[in-house]
Amino acid sequence: MEALTAVKPLKPLKPRGKSDKFWRTLFQQKYLYLMSIPFVIWVFVFNYIPIWGWTMAFQRYRPGKSFMKQEWVGLDNFRELFHDERFYMALKNTLAMSFMGLFAGFTIPILFALLLNELRRQMFKRIVQTVSYLPHFVSWVVVAGIINKMMSIDGGINGLLMNLHIIAEPIQFLAKADWFWGIVTASDVWKETGWNSIIYLAAMTGIDPELYEAARVDGAARIRQMWHITLPGIRTTIIILLIMSIGNLINIGFEKQFLLSNPIVADKAETLDLYALNYGLQLGRYSFGTAINIFNSVVAVILLFTANTIFKRTSKESIM
């Protein structure tokens, strides 16, 4: 403490020395600078300049004109957006599929991990686990093709349902608009459940085995052990992943919807991103499309912060 106060008054006397030191370190670390500056520039170009592009939403952007020559229109694009019926439809679709995806994509992997963790035969466990990751690695294009095949008139699902005499006539699942949300959610679950359970399974290996030992001595059945030991043991992981998925709630994108939809179900399939693609980019209405992008990002950030605050208050855990 004394040494600190003794040194302090010296500081303003030697400003030159400090900047000398700065340049000397800079020179010493020249390789570190050389190794990072190109990528910093790269990040600036590909990640920061597009954010600058948000100004387009407040202009009537015409390609080919310079930035200064663009016509500024204030909030006109947003006004147009909020008066468009398709926007509300897209918003509804986005929220519906997001919440369904959040609910299913959050609970089912936990359940799957819990059950997988209880398998006694290690060989069987490993085989099931390995196969369960597999769909994560194939593209959405392939998955859409597979789902299309399985849900077609002569596909596996109709075959199964007819053999079980649940339905008499095959159903054209993908032509039923009301089923589209469910189909997207189910495909997502099929593709990602195994992958998303990895983190939970890893967290479960960190649980103290003595807890199970004690529970067994007390005669607790396996289901009770799962409920009272395994589940609380992975609580932190669950909360972190929940907050992260809430932040991504509105960013469900358009890939699945683009690939799985067809003209018949279009009204149920159009998410905000798809709406920006179809009614912004592909029609050359760049400013309008950017307004949709901005709306999307702002809502996502608000959701993330809200979720984080709520969890901070209730459980003293947060990710930021």
Add this chain to the structure above:
Amino acid sequence: MNRQSRAINASRSDKIFDIVNCSFMTLAFVITLYPFLNVLAISLNDSMDTVKGGIYLWPRKWTWANYDAIFSFRGLITGFKISFLRTFVGTLLGLLSSSMLAFVLSRSDFQARKLVSTFLVMTMYVSGGLIPGFILVRHLGMMNSFWVYVLPGMVSAWNVFIIRSFIDGLPSALQESAKLDGANDFTIYWRVILPLCKPVLATVALFLAVGQWNSWFDTFLYNSMARHLTTLQYELMKVLQSTQIGSNDIHDPNMSQLMNRISPESVKMAITIVVTVPILIVYPFLQRYFVKGMTLGAVKS
């Protein structure tokens, strides 16, 4: 109820639980695997015969004709080449850039560390979105070029932080002794750090490669006019879209010729297999790495 009888009760309910659980997991196994096997069976079945339906796990009339047919289709050969090339180049560039940045950011003595780190973290939370990105690519003159596949997504903050947390776990004495031997920072990175990072690099390489191999949207958005730059996923996407309910147009004359030779169903299934097999080949080798990497990333974030 005394402790012993409770234990017996528990063991009986445990047995029931085991049976239910095993059958449940078997069901999950079948649901995951069956569609792939079904697609494979159809792709190996005679296309005229497939139309009659009823192909499940095994082809009825074995044939390679579907594969012969799709490989006579020019777009597919180009797609194969481009997909391989972008996977190779994209993975290599991504690995180099992420590991280099990770190394720099792992150096606690680096002056600009905090600045660069924050600069990078920000990109994880905000992104410009589809249209500003599109305009940027057009301004940079990367429309209809190969570079649009590998450059815009080259550095990902996520990968950088995964590698960095691995480097942080390495003993710092290694770097210090290399420095005493007169090695400069680049040599330390190249000769000391990089070889030690093999496990985490394998993980990141897997993520990068799968991402490159699987993407189709950049082709759709930027290169749909450039015939010589189409990727495999994009070709498959076109086939799927053109045979969907409610849309009956096949723009590509070569493709419609192909569809006349063998049924659209068989075309789709055979291409699906061709697109999926490379992933299935590398998958078992890399499995132990990605589980590790996934956990590492999750713990650190």
